[in-house]
Amino acid sequence: MAMSPTGPLERATDAARAEQPEDWQTVSAAVKRRVRATVLPARQIAVVGADGSTAQDALGSRTYVSSRVVRARIREALRTGPDLGAERLDLTIDDDDLLTRVEIELVCAYGTDVRAAADLTRTIVEAVVVDALGAGTRPPVDITVTDVVEGDVRLT
Amino acid sequence: MPAAAFDAASDGALVRAARLGDDDAFGEIVDRYGPGMLRYARRLVNGSDADAGEVVQEAFISAWKSLDSFRGESSLKTWLIRLVHRRAVDLLRHRRPTPIDDDLLSRVVRVADDNPLQDVLDSELLGALQEALDELPWNQRSAWLLREVEGLGYDEIAHAMGTTVGSVRGHLHRGRRQLAERMARWR
Numbered sequence: 515m516a517m518s519p520t521g522p523l524e525r526a527t528d529a530a531r532a533e534q535p536e537d538w539q540t541v542s543a544a545v546k547r548r549v550r551a552t553v554l555p556a557r558q559i560a561v562v563g564a565d566g567s568t569a570q571d572a573l574g575s576r577t578y579v580s581s582r583v584v585r586a587r588i589r590e591a592l593r594t595g596p597d598l599g600a601e602r603l604d605l606t607i608d609d610d611d612l613l614t615r616v617e618i619e620l621v622c623a624y625g626t627d628v629r630a631a632a633d634l635t636r637t638i639v640e641a642v643v644v645d646a647l648g649a650g651t652r653p654p655v656d657i658t659v660t661d662v663v664e665g666d667v668r669l670t
Numbered sequence: 671m672p673a674a675a676f677d678a679a680s681d682g683a684l685v686r687a688a689r690l691g692d693d694d695a696f697g698e699i700v701d702r703y704g705p706g707m708l709r710y711a712r713r714l715v716n717g718s719d720a721d722a723g724e725v726v727q728e729a730f731i732s733a734w735k736s737l738d739s740f741r742g743e744s745s746l747k748t749w750l751i752r753l754v755h756r757r758a759v760d761l762l763r764h765r766r767p768t769p770i771d772d773d774l775l776s777r778v779v780r781v782a783d784d785n786p787l788q789d790v791l792d793s794e795l796l797g798a799l800q801e802a803l804d805e806l807p808w809n810q811r812s813a814w815l816l817r818e819v820e821g822l823g824y825d826e827i828a829h830a831m832g833t834t835v836g837s838v839r840g841h842l843h844r845g846r847r848q849l850a851e852r853m854a855r856w857r
Binding site: 521522523525526527529530531533534535537538540541542544545546548549550552554582585586589593599600601602603621663667668669670 | 675678679680682683686687689690691692693696697700701704705708709712713719723726727730731734735738792795796798799818819821849850853854855
């Protein structure tokens with residue numbers, strides 16, 4: 515049977531432990547607003563047509579997509595199953611604003627064929643990149659399997 | 671992944687997703703550890719709601735920007751508490767002079783010698799606790815709060831405060847003694 519605290523410091527400590535900040539919802543909302551408003555570093559990436567040109571019309575107009583958008587799309591595309599998930603994602607963009615390399619650190623569930631998981635990841639990433647940046651964007655996709663976890667990689 | 675689905679995610683899974691820019695995953699981290707961080711910040715910054723809110727907001731923004739630097743050497747909770755601690759100490763240092771010499775302050779802390787009502791409400795006790803905490807140097811205050819209220823281990827407290835376990839033991843010993851003396855008047 516638990517002893518109830520008798521001293522004033524012990525009673526005050528128990529009360530402090532049990533305290534739930536009444537203004538937490540307000541602070542939480544403010545934090546989330548600020549997080550969404552915080553612009554993380556990003557670069558523009560040029561869309562490349564199937565012919566390898568960045569010109570979108572006869573005038574040489576170009577279309578750019580933020581690396582933030584590409585990262586988000588790859589992230590979402592890789593979160594569809596329990597067997598694999600990205601841990602880190604690096605995009606290399608050259609001075610001409612072209613995506614030249616994608617590097618991904620991958621976490622797999624125990625029992626997953628890691629080579630097959632890497633191949634699947636590469637296929638998914640290539641599809642996202644082509645969809646977002648045009649058929650002419652075909653960067654190498656380097657995969658490093660850095661960890662294996664028990665259970666669903668989205669939860670553990 | 672819907673935000674609600676992150677409820678059951680481990681800290682590691684949340685950090686992985688948030689590192690890749692998923693603000694819903696980060697939102698789950700905020701709600702998982704924020705209340706404790708706010709409670710700690712409030713007690714550390716003299717009970718000020720506005721200061722505590724500011725400290726916690728700044729700590730989370732810093733965490734969002736620097737998730738890549740979280741290597742799992744401590745728990746996520748300890749890492750976040752460390753960010754709160756740094757910002758709270760910065761704020762306290764800029765707002766008013768803070769005693770650095772524990773022994774000097776120990777001589778200032780009054781020993782309770784009166785005997786008020788025995789049956790006091792929790793709110794009154796908490797108010798008295800805050801007054802007593804306010805008279806402690808911040809390192810004693812911090813060590814006591816992290817150990818007694820937030821339940822961190824000595825090594826976690828040392829990591830959060832950027833000091834050694836030996837120092838934490840010393841801060842705790844002095845802090846407990848001073849608080850017991852200050853709170854004894856409520857007996």
